[in-house]
Amino acid sequence: MFGKTVKELGDALRRKEFSSTELTTAYLEHSKALNKEVNAFITFDEEQTLAQAKLADEILSTDNATALTGIPIAHKDIWCAKDWITTCGSRMLENFRSPYDAHIIKRFKECGAVTLGKTNMDEFAMGSSNETSWFGNVKNPWDLGRVPGGSSGGSAAAVAADMTPASTGTDTGGSIRQPAALCGISGLKPTYGLVSRYGMIAFASSLDQGGPMAKSAEDLAILLEAMVSFDDKDSTSLEKPTVHYSSMINKSVKGLRIGIPKEYFSDEIAPDIQNGVQDALKEYEKLGARLVDINLPTSPLSVAAYYVIAPAEASSNLSRFDGVRYGYRAPNYSDLNDMYAKTRAQGFGAEVKRRILIGTYVLSHGYYDAYYLKAQKVRRLISQDFAHAFKTCDMIMSPTTPSTAFKIGEKVSDPVQMYLSDTFTIAANLAGLPAMSIPCGLDRNQLPIGLQLIGNYFDEAGMIAAAHQYQCATDWHLKKPPLHNV
Amino acid sequence: MSLSKQDVKKAADLARIEVTDQEAGDALGPLEKVFVLIEEMQQLDTENVEPMAHAQDISTRLRDDIVTEKDQRETLQASAPAVEKGLFLVPKVID
Numbered sequence: 001m002f003g004k005t006v007k008e009l010g011d012a013l014r015r016k017e018f019s020s021t022e023l024t025t026a027y028l029e030h031s032k033a034l035n036k037e038v039n040a041f042i043t044f045d046e047e048q049t050l051a052q053a054k055l056a057d058e059i060l061s062t063d064n065a066t067a068l069t070g071i072p073i074a075h076k077d078i079w080c081a082k083d084w085i086t087t088c089g090s091r092m093l094e095n096f097r098s099p100y101d102a103h104i105i106k107r108f109k110e111c112g113a114v115t116l117g118k119t120n121m122d123e124f125a126m127g128s129s130n131e132t133s134w135f136g137n138v139k140n141p142w143d144l145g146r147v148p149g150g151s152s153g154g155s156a157a158a159v160a161a162d163m164t165p166a167s168t169g170t171d172t173g174g175s176i177r178q179p180a181a182l183c184g185i186s187g188l189k190p191t192y193g194l195v196s197r198y199g200m201i202a203f204a205s206s207l208d209q210g211g212p213m214a215k216s217a218e219d220l221a222i223l224l225e226a227m228v229s230f231d232d233k234d235s236t237s238l239e240k241p242t243v244h245y246s247s248m249i250n251k252s253v254k255g256l257r258i259g260i261p262k263e264y265f266s267d268e269i270a271p272d273i274q275n276g277v278q279d280a281l282k283e284y285e286k287l288g289a290r291l292v293d294i295n296l297p298t299s300p301l302s303v304a305a306y307y308v309i310a311p312a313e314a315s316s317n318l319s320r321f322d323g324v325r326y327g328y329r330a331p332n333y334s335d336l337n338d339m340y341a342k343t344r345a346q347g348f349g350a351e352v353k354r355r356i357l358i359g360t361y362v363l364s365h366g367y368y369d370a371y372y373l374k375a376q377k378v379r380r381l382i383s384q385d386f387a388h389a390f391k392t393c394d395m396i397m398s399p400t401t402p403s404t405a406f407k408i409g410e411k412v413s414d415p416v417q418m419y420l421s422d423t424f425t426i427a428a429n430l431a432g433l434p435a436m437s438i439p440c441g442l443d444r445n446q447l448p449i450g451l452q453l454i455g456n457y458f459d460e461a462g463m464i465a466a467a468h469q470y471q472c473a474t475d476w477h478l479k480k481p482p483l484h485n486v
Numbered sequence: 487m488s489l490s491k492q493d494v495k496k497a498a499d500l501a502r503i504e505v506t507d508q509e510a511g512d513a514l515g516p517l518e519k520v521f522v523l524i525e526e527m528q529q530l531d532t533e534n535v536e537p538m539a540h541a542q543d544i545s546t547r548l549r550d551d552i553v554t555e556k557d558q559r560e561t562l563q564a565s566a567p568a569v570e571k572g573l574f575l576v577p578k579v580i581d
Binding site for chain 2 (some may be wrong): 238326
């Protein structure tokens with residue numbers, strides 16, 4: 001039963017080829033064994049997982065089964081799941097057992113999906129390599145000496161290594177797409193506001209968005225149907241008519257105008273990535289799409305603006321971790337202020353502290369206009385660039401990342417080098433646009449290359465269809481990492 | 487711009503994160519690199535540009551101020567570091 005997509009597993013479950021309990025037990029054993037090498041999961045909870053599988057088997061014996069009933073799904077450990085340890089990759093929440101379900105966790109439960117485990121991630125989703133996790137770095141299944149990307153690195157590695165049929169992630173500046181690219185899987189960040197943030201531990205609230213990660217675009221459609229729903233507990237959740245993404249995947253790309261932003265095809269990109277992406281674009285032309293040159297002139301400043309806005313929001317969001325209501329508290333302190341300061345000094349890792357300091361600084365008296373307000377203005381211009389571009393094209397394509405998976409430790413000493421690995425992904429978050437990454441080749445070291453698709457607002461169905469058409473014509477998404485070496 | 491060790495210590499104090507002199511010094515180099523990156527924004531003329539605070543130009547939805555949750559005090563306090571008689575315990579602040 002391994003190596004199959006969510007679509008195939010769902011069909012097999014409903015045909016009674018095997019039960020959810022059998023499937024889930026097999027995945028649990030397989031994942032636990034592989035996890036010793038890959039470290040993609042922080043928590044397994046066999047008892048809760050198998051109880052859900054048993055429940056799913058009961059639903060499967062009726063006519064009420066959905067496409068996800070009985071399918072094990074791994075959730076990024078940023079999502080609160082009732083009675084599950086929910087750490088957000090931090091010492092601060094090492095022992096935090098969530099008293100409630102995030103909205104999307106509740107939705108997956110309603111669909112009869114099974115929670116296989118909670119996946120490793122950069123601490124509080126701050127990182128692009130999974131090296132900031134308190135629970136040790138995740139290793140890339142394509143080369144265990146390399147990073148899986150981040151921050152949803154555990155979710156990406158788990159899908160790549162087939163430790164789970166699919167997973168969930170979150171994307172604030174590329175945290176679904178960048179690890180999807182580096183691990184050779186498909187991942188989608190929806191339009192801001194489509195997936196509820198209720199129960200997602202907040203990083204930068206105006207940018208954070210949850211989304212699915214899977215082996216194929218078709219699976220992304222199935223997962224997205226469960227994840228998108230209006231939620232009155234998230235004040236930015238949008239009320240939209242239900243879209244049946246999976247019934248729209250066969251839409252042809254004939255006549256599709258694909259915008260090629262010249263700013264995203266600079267010489268700084270690894271040559272193998274340039275070639276891989278060019279080949280993918282040729283494939284799209286063969287399928288009937290047309291390439292259109294576009295400009296996103298402000299996009300080179302997206303990383304700069306992001307590293308003001310995201311830390312500013314984070315410094316506010318993370319003030320809740322004070323050792324009073326939940327999480328870590330320092331063992332020794334002299335008074336209340338000292339308790340806060342020691343708790344936060346010991347509970348947060350270096351990168352999280354760095355971002356809190358940046359955010360505190362840019363918001364502090366005398367600097368607000370020069371940094372925060374300036375960044376918000378740059379954000380407006382970036383957003384307007386896209387609006388202008390979408391007058392002449394229907395979808396934008398580019399490399400997802402400037403390089404393939406880099407070596408563990410390679411970028412830890414220079415935060416800016418690390419930040420620049422999200423250089424092509426951040427603009428979509430600033431504008432709130434949907435974007436995805438799909439595999440489109442392997443480089444000279446047999447490492448996956450990602451193709452980024454950026455759609456117009458609410459064009460998830462069009463993007464998934466375009467990705468599916470590509471995956472019907474090519475087999476890059478079927479390539480498997482050489483995990484027999486493990 | 488150039489950051490000083492004092493700037494780092496001041497931000498850390500505002501953020502309630504204890505830093506030693508040594509840590510503030512060590513943090514300085516990487517932070518300066520980040521601010522060189524951030525300063526790239528200043529090259530762009532943003533006169534007359536409306537700031538964009540959010541991913542979409544929508545006003546936040548409001549709701550009626552009514553109780554929607556049942557009492558779950560014990561459940562919600564189960565993860566607290568120190569609780570007594572339904573209250574969160576912190577070090578004494580008033581003598």
